[in-house]
Amino acid sequence: MSAPQGECPSCKTANAYTSVICNLCGARLPWADAVTAKAAASSTPKVSAPSMKKAFLSTGSPSIWARCLIYVGLAWVAYFLLFFDTSVQVGGFGRINNIGLISQRQSFIMVGIGIVIVGVMIYFFTKPKTD
Ligand SMILES: [Zn+2]
Numbered sequence: 001m002s003a004p005q006g007e008c009p010s011c012k013t014a015n016a017y018t019s020v021i022c023n024l025c026g027a028r029l030p031w032a033d034a035v036t037a038k039a040a041a042s043s044t045p046k047v048s049a050p051s052m053k054k055a056f057l058s059t060g061s062p063s064i065w066a067r068c069l070i071y072v073g074l075a076w077v078a079y080f081l082l083f084f085d086t087s088v089q090v091g092g093f094g095r096i097n098n099i100g101l102i103s104q105r106q107s108f109i110m111v112g113i114g115i116v117i118v119g120v121m122i123y124f125f126t127k128p129k130t131d
Contacts, residue, residue, distance in 0.1 A: 069119030076112035080105050
């Protein structure tokens, strides 16, 4: 009889205040809620830090990275579509389109589209689970 004990409401058996159910009849003891609450409170600091870190790594951070990739990719594509000059000054002929620059621009646009696709994939694969 080292631990303090209380009486089971259904069978009047003495049970320790650290027990959740009665040793004899298995009935839930009146102080069970306090025991489980105390256990949850004492175990919270141990599990919260890693799970918070895991949650941050698995959801928060990658989706931010994914969004950054999407924005960078879109800005990249927009830049090469709108501002990348594929024409060159040629002597007295004025400006003509340079085939080399056009193909260069196309490959840069492909890279940009690739960045967007990678960003979208990361975004959807790391999307926080709603369940
Ligand atoms: Zn009992």
